[in-house]
Amino acid sequence: MLAYVGRRLLSLAVTLAIASAIVFTVMEILPGDPAEVMLGTNARPDTLAALRAQYGLDRPAPERYLAWAGGLLQGDMGLSYTYSVPVTQLVAERMWVSLPLALIALTLTTLIAIPVGALAAAKRNSATDVGVMTATQVGIAVPNFWFAMLLVLVFAITLRWLPAGGFPGWKAGAWPALKALVLPAVALALPQASILARVMRSSLLDTLGEDYVRTARAKGLTRAQTVRRHALRNALIPVLTIMGLQFSFLLAGTIIIENVFFLPGLGRLVFQAITQRDLIVVKSVVMLLVASVVVVNFLVEVGYAAVDPRLRRRV
């Protein structure tokens, strides 16, 4: 097992090293100059050169790559060109929006999907089941940004119950902050809940077909009792796997929703940083996102390998 983990760790390190080289190279190719963006149309060549020197952009690319990658290893993401504050600080601030948003969205997803999926499975082929399956089909087909627009139209513009966008910060109190996250979280959760509900349903149906469940039924338990006592727990395993995937998707995939609601989250940070050519921020955050996906994959694989020794031989 140890040898396996060692091999996988090595492959993880190689993957991250290649990723960092690619990210860095792409940033080099990207047209546009952070100094020009900062100094605008009346900038003179000498002021541009001075600012580039301040940013450290006058040094050769390999040197800058090593400095950046070396910094990353020590948890130092560098200094943002635009904001003049450490990127780690920016990321930490933004995490306080993106992370709660993803968590709330995931909670909503789970709270909707599990009962609905279970209900549909328990009442298989009934009108309820057909209704749920139809609703989830529609839910999957709805673009989340469009759903977000509709939510804004109804709850922010017309009813004025909730803000149309922006985030007051957690210092403004938990309630105003949560209020600002409700609509984005709902917009994110709907399609995800639709997917998860379908997974839940089919997973539960699979379990209900297993022998031990049939035995339970044969012992005289009602269908509902069987579902609650036996099938539910086992059916949740694939559901949890999907949820894990959804969480990383929610964390990285909120860019559009954060832009619709103008939430100062991680996604919006990257989006703005690209347009302002705050490349140091883009590089570091993209690496962070890539690393999180790669590491989660690694953990999942190691986890499966721990359960199933046969998998260790591969790689």
Added chain:
Amino acid sequence: MAHRIARVLSLALVAGIAGFAAGVASAAPRKDVTLGVRLEPPHLDPTAGAAAAIGEVVYANVFEGLTRIDRNGAVKPALAERWEVSPDGRTYTFFLRKGVKFHDGTDFDASDVKFTLDRARAADSVNPQKGLFAPIEAVEVVDPATVKVALKQPTGRFLFDMGWAAAVIVAPESAADNRTKPVGTGPFTLATWAKGDRIELARNPNYWGRPAALDKATFKIIGDPTAAFAALMAGDVDAFPIYPAPENVDQFKADPRFKVVVGNTEGKTILAMNNGRAPFTDIRVRRALSQAVDRKAVIDGAMYGYGAPIGSHFAPQDKGYVDLTGRYPHDPKAAQALLKEAGVAAGTRLRLVLPPPDYARRGGEIIAAQLRKVGIEAELVPMEWAQWLSEVFKNRNYDLTVISHVEPLDLDIYARESYYFDYKNPEYKALYDELAATSDEGKRIELLKKAQEKIADDAVNVFLFLLPKIGIWNAELKGLWENAPIPVNDLTEVRWGE
């Protein structure tokens, strides 16, 4: 179906407004204000960044210069109480206010002025408007309250230029950290900056001048026009001094809670043509485009009718303006004939580059449709600012672009070597040089008119409209600027009540 939903929703909207208006009660005048701004400043040091969003927060509020530009675009004393100009126009003596302190408690005196001006023109300066300081030859501290500035040549605009946001006075002790911790002399200090959401200013109790009426001012960053609309309607913000969506203005006009003020800016919006590149090297082609574009349709379509038409590179409210909007009347047939004469084949493809602002993206789409009618296929190429700056502005790699020039009185750009629209005309350059060296008011106005006419005659660019400043604010709020001679939100006179 969609129509019915729309009706139900708009009914709900009207009901909502009535309900809200009934709930508002009058009370003692408030001491705080929340302004909506569209863009977040990257940082808060106007001497190190060109973004207008910086000045919109800190100018006149946190930082002050020797002079300042007021709501009418006039030069007024600020940290310099008064000044004297030598007869040859080359020496300016500034007499400074006494007893002024920076926010960190350090004293303001002549050495700070010398530091600021020297820093801005130093070799390692990152001042976005370094050109403003180019005429300065030397800065001399006469005594703590007097500074003498020697110029290389007489510069008529010098006092005006010293009122720009990029020329505010900073202290050697704090200048390096002004990006995140701005330390100025103004009536407000920075209280908090919740990045991505808002910037709060608090009244400076030790201000040298008339103290501000407000205790607290919040700049709330609302980038999305829909959210801006909702925030105003819900009362989350008290004012949106530069409101981003002209399409919603009528709804505010109909609501007595709001005051809608459509003022002007210095933003001359143009369809710039690359004069250095075929087919625009041919004046007939440039004139043809001027006739092909229907200015009124552009203003109606892109700006919902807001924005005054212009016929040259000059704002109608500025002294010396001549109305040249009739110089090239909209006439697609004449345009087609001119193009044919110039040998431009029907179906010629050109690249129309569009920077991010709505006026450009929307205006560009309409202009492309108008050009198609005279046989020019304009391919729309939207770009972010970063790319626009390097592709269009620096490398001149474009055919057409839509852009607003917001600097006041910037006829000089047509005399510049290798500017992005690449206009090279020795006659105009001579004209402009004469203008720059002239101080007699009557003669200046005459030259200004000539310059405007020359630019229009040469059809350097297609002149579209003056960018409006649509301000929407709570009807009870007083003292905000109606026009925007420079892009700022001066809070010094803002207060609540009659």
Added chain:
Amino acid sequence: MTHPADIAPRVPRPFVARALAHPSFLLGGAIALVVAAMALLSFVWTPHEAGAIEIARKLRPPSTEHWFGTDQFGRDVLSMIMRGAVTSMAVSFVAVGIGVGLGVPLGLLAAARRGVLGEAVMRANDFVFAFPALIIAIMLRDVFGPGAVNAMVAIGIFNVPVFARLAYGAALPLWTREFVMAARVAGKGGALITLEHILPNMLNLLIVQATVQLSLGILAEAALSYVGLGVQPPQPSWGRMLNEAQTLMALAPRLALIPGTAIVLTVLGLNLLGDGLRDLLDPRLARER
């Protein structure tokens, strides 16, 4: 999740008869056909010239002349929707084409060779998956300029690992099957076996997945156009129509409702079609559902 081991030889039953009795296949197929027909029709006829700007008639409510009204530039919304279907379909089809064209061969190669090469192919795929999609699209735009091709490539890139994994997962167990063994014994090479035995046995799976990716592609195209990364005007696009409608929500909500509904219906249709195909082409899976 589809387990490759579940793939069974096709049961010879009259396909058409089963298809005509399958509600979601029928409904999905009908919607997809309507959208496709609308797109094709728009090449020869639209109620008004699609995308023609006429400021004087802007923001007209629906009428007999303009069934869906006009937008902020006076363009006929119905004509835009019709032509927008072309954009959606074209981008999504090509993106799936890229995914199938690159992903399937890669997956097959990885399964045929396994070992280091197979591992490398699959790792490279994971790698692509790890990059945030939208950020890749933005960078593509900034380097190559926006446009339909870009949207196709951006979406297509992410289809590659999907099909590669699918092909790999489906091919691996097939390699241990008797008929493949027999072919090997007969002296056939890896390439030939793949072509003759492996590929035909995963065709159904590929068709179903392609339908799913097609609907995802339409959502992705809408999202890209919504943030300004897709096709450029005057070419209409549903996603861009939504973007432009955003500031007009309080004024003319129909401008947001109509294109959104078009997207939902199209995606829904393709998803139903995909479900139906899965049931019809893979009876074993259908029984499980």
